[in-house]
Amino acid sequence: SIDSQRLWDSLMAMAEIGPTENGGSCRLALTEEDAAGRRLLIEWCEAIGCSVKVDRVGNLFIRRSGTLDDLDPVATGSHLDTQPRGGRFDGILGVLAGLEVFRTLHDRGIVTERPLELVIWTNEEGSRFAPAMVASGTYAGEFSVESTLAREDRDGVTLGEALEATGFAGTMPVGEPRLAAFFELHIEQGPVLEEEGESLGVVTGVQGMRWFDVTFTGQSAHAGPTPMRYRHDALAAAARLIDRLQSHALADESGDTKVTCGCLDIVSASRNVIPGGVRLSVDLRHVVEAELDALEAVFERELMAASDAFGVEVRSDRIWKSPVVHFNTGCIEAVETAVKAQGVAYRRMMSGAGHDSVYVSRVAPTAMIFIPCRDGISHNEAEYATPEHCALGCQVLLEAILEKAGM
Amino acid sequence: SIDSQRLWDSLMAMAEIGPTENGGSCRLALTEEDAAGRRLLIEWCEAIGCSVKVDRVGNLFIRRSGTLDDLDPVATGSHLDTQPRGGRFDGILGVLAGLEVFRTLHDRGIVTERPLELVIWTNEEGSRFAPAMVASGTYAGEFSVESTLAREDRDGVTLGEALEATGFAGTMPVGEPRLAAFFELHIEQGPVLEEEGESLGVVTGVQGMRWFDVTFTGQSAHAGPTPMRYRHDALAAAARLIDRLQSHALADESGDTKVTCGCLDIVSASRNVIPGGVRLSVDLRHVVEAELDALEAVFERELMAASDAFGVEVRSDRIWKSPVVHFNTGCIEAVETAVKAQGVAYRRMMSGAGHDSVYVSRVAPTAMIFIPCRDGISHNEAEYATPEHCALGCQVLLEAILEKAGM
Ligand SMILES: NC(=O)NCCC(=O)O
Ligand SMILES: NC(=O)NCCC(=O)O
Numbered sequence A, B: 001s002i003d004s005q006r007l008w009d010s011l012m013a014m015a016e017i018g019p020t021e022n023g024g025s026c027r028l029a030l031t032e033e034d035a036a037g038r039r040l041l042i043e044w045c046e047a048i049g050c051s052v053k054v055d056r057v058g059n060l061f062i063r064r065s066g067t068l069d070d071l072d073p074v075a076t077g078s079h080l081d082t083q084p085r086g087g088r089f090d091g092i093l094g095v096l097a098g099l100e101v102f103r104t105l106h107d108r109g110i111v112t113e114r115p116l117e118l119v120i121w122t123n124e125e126g127s128r129f130a131p132a133m134v135a136s137g138t139y140a141g142e143f144s145v146e147s148t149l150a151r152e153d154r155d156g157v158t159l160g161e162a163l164e165a166t167g168f169a170g171t172m173p174v175g176e177p178r179l180a181a182f183f184e185l186h187i188e189q190g191p192v193l194e195e196e197g198e199s200l201g202v203v204t205g206v207q208g209m210r211w212f213d214v215t216f217t218g219q220s221a222h223a224g225p226t227p228m229r230y231r232h233d234a235l236a237a238a239a240r241l242i243d244r245l246q247s248h249a250l251a252d253e254s255g256d257t258k259v260t261c262g263c264l265d266i267v268s269a270s271r272n273v274i275p276g277g278v279r280l281s282v283d284l285r286h287v288v289e290a291e292l293d294a295l296e297a298v299f300e301r302e303l304m305a306a307s308d309a310f311g312v313e314v315r316s317d318r319i320w321k322s323p324v325v326h327f328n329t330g331c332i333e334a335v336e337t338a339v340k341a342q343g344v345a346y347r348r349m350m351s352g353a354g355h356d357s358v359y360v361s362r363v364a365p366t367a368m369i370f371i372p373c374r375d376g377i378s379h380n381e382a383e384y385a386t387p388e389h390c391a392l393g394c395q396v397l398l399e400a401i402l403e404k405a406g407m
Helices: A004-015 A031-045 A092-108 A135-141 A146-148 A157-166 A192-196 A234-250 A289-312 A329-339 A354-359 A387-405 B002-014 B032-046 B090-107 B134-139 B145-151 B161-164 B192-196 B233-248 B290-312 B329-341 B356-360 B387-405
Strands: A051-054 A058-063 A074-078 A116-120 A179-189 A199-204 A209-217 A258-260 A263-267 A277-286 A313-320 A345-353 A366-371 B051-054 B059-063 B074-078 B116-120 B179-187 B200-206 B208-217 B258-260 B265-267 B277-288 B313-322 B346-353 B366-371
Touching: A004 A031, A004 A092, A004 A387, A031 A051, A031 A058, A031 A092, A031 A116, A031 A157, A058 A074, A058 A092, A074 A092, A074 A387, A092 A387, A135 A146, A135 A354, A146 A192, A179 A313, A179 A329, A179 A354, A192 A199, A199 A329, A199 A354, A199 A387, A209 A289, A234 A263, A234 A277, A234 A289, A234 B200, A234 B233, A263 B265, A277 A289, A289 A313, A289 B145, A329 A345, A329 A366, A329 A387, A329 B356, A345 A366, A354 A366, A366 A387, B002 B032, B002 B090, B002 B387, B032 B051, B032 B059, B032 B090, B032 B116, B032 B161, B051 B074, B059 B090, B074 B090, B074 B192, B090 B116, B090 B179, B090 B387, B134 B145, B134 B356, B145 B161, B161 B313, B179 B329, B179 B356, B179 B387, B192 B200, B192 B346, B200 B329, B200 B356, B200 B387, B208 B233, B208 B290, B233 B265, B233 B277, B233 B290, B277 B290, B290 B313, B329 B346, B329 B366, B329 B387, B346 B366, B356 B366, B366 B387
Parallel strands: A074 A116, A074 A179, A179 A366, A199 A345, B074 B116, B074 B179, B179 B366, B200 B346
Antiparallel strands: A051 A058, A058 A116, A199 A366, A209 A277, A209 A313, A258 A277, A263 A277, B051 B059, B059 B116, B200 B366, B208 B277, B208 B313, B258 B277, B265 B277
């Protein structure tokens, strides 16, 4: 079985790359910090005899040979990039648990039949380059290589330029190698497992999500002499939309409707200027595709209502649509068997967060493993998972991989 | 009488310093652009024999001698700093109309009894350093010199550092010289004169205004797996407050209640992160002080309601309070007499915007003159006043000054 302390030490060592004030990490995709994290991982893997390939969108494939090396590999992995004030576990756990699996096999001198791959997907968070999971999406054929390389961050730097700058512009064609199975271990990033006193989640799929860029165009004018009824206040319209969407989502007692506005920018903001322009991001999620359609319709209706109420022009672009996903039955079973063997309380569940597995599952049999995180908090420096839960998830990962890779 | 074309030409020349894409100007207080505008003005004034003094907060006093030079001067002026995307007239008209008055007297060889001062007040807009009118406020004793020099912009640069960097850190004690009278010509910055078909406003006072810095502290968390009812969404709380304040102000049929939220910043914003922190600016105005008290009470109540509704901590700091102002009767009369002599429709009115006259009026007899601006728009690149209205206002200024300065 895996070495719990070694896994924990590697997590804590990685967190020191791009550390933030309050104990989290900031390794936005393809920044110098992200690159440093990748280099550290590569160093660790090469030390146990693995070889590294990089594809054209910067995905890393770290290979451990098998006895039947021409078979498709069994893979695991996740991402090393973080949110601007991210935690120490989101993505990182999945990568370093894969490393710990490799190290454990190395220590025991075990060689699997199928080769193994530890995969690090580029820009999973979507925080620097929208959308999220763009590089696993490219691997799975959802996005073209060209469009992915052309994605821009807020400063207009393209993903392709960032790959060149960090030395991770690889040459392997995107989509290679084909995978026999893919397993991803992740923290839940929500409160359910902790609330229910369960230690593991067998993840059967992922809720659908849609991202929108919304712009409100009113008219900037002086805060003092401009009567309220003459105004075209872009922020007032945005606030109305946000407030109505919150009320709508809160009214759904099932808790399945989720609405988040994470970014709001006022054009040339000034205290005594009525905002003339606002950009807003909207993130809609639901576990049922038809309900997500209905939610999108509510959003469009409330947007029009806010536009009318404040005499402000609106425009909304759906920049991303990730349908509801159901994972592969065989892989779910491999995970569930390994989970049961641990003898702890667990549940089958849908993921609320998007993961690289969403896209990988389109081209390879896939399933995920969740462990609880404290207070359900993620995308926050306070994100925390216990060493015991990390080890438990890693052990399940090892067993699911061995089941599919053969010994 | 004044030279309408020369006045217009100087306005258009000043607008070319810090020009913006859409025909406005950006000369944020004590930036290199603001300094360049000041230098151009000084050049123009020295060419007609004026002398320049600078006080410790960077206010410029440009003097034209009189025959009785030991009497307190009669003064006019305004500001040259602009909003981030400001217009060509707000403040600038008052300064360049003063220049045009000096040039007209120079051309005719007229020397007034009292000396004249053209005053350029530092950082009137409050856009770079809050609050607005901080340097005229310092002149009038509302703020200490030390506190004014220590005011910081968003990048942490102090007003004192910006004065040093631009070469406008003067040595004259703040509060000198004492003024026998102060007149300020300004565009209305609102729609009333235009709507009513009037060409001039005799400004009898200024509405009261209060500025607040509000912070909302919730908890950042992942947009996907976090159920709505577990959230502490700082942006949702801010949006609720904005929406309620808008509805409250719009419900006042008199139109005297004014609420503006000009700045909103999310701490470490990311599309798929529930905002954990938001900073919001709130600007409340009313022409009646007791009504402004009542408005502030509504604001405090709605802030608490938003805090409760979304489980978010709030804090509000009133960073500025400018009470309702009533100008000096003698100065108002001097303006009204000059206005009547033009034979055009006019009105006596309160100003919706704050002006340096607000503070100057505490230490010197003061009144203002308004001219209409197109569509009532100001703090916007599209701000416009006709050459005819500018000339009309300048002529009134000349006559009011001569009335007080004597010939
Ligand atoms: N796991 C994770 O944080 N994914 C980012 C994509 C999403 O917003 O769900
Ligand atoms: N005139 C002007 O724009 N003043 C700025 C102060 C205010 O916000 O009223």
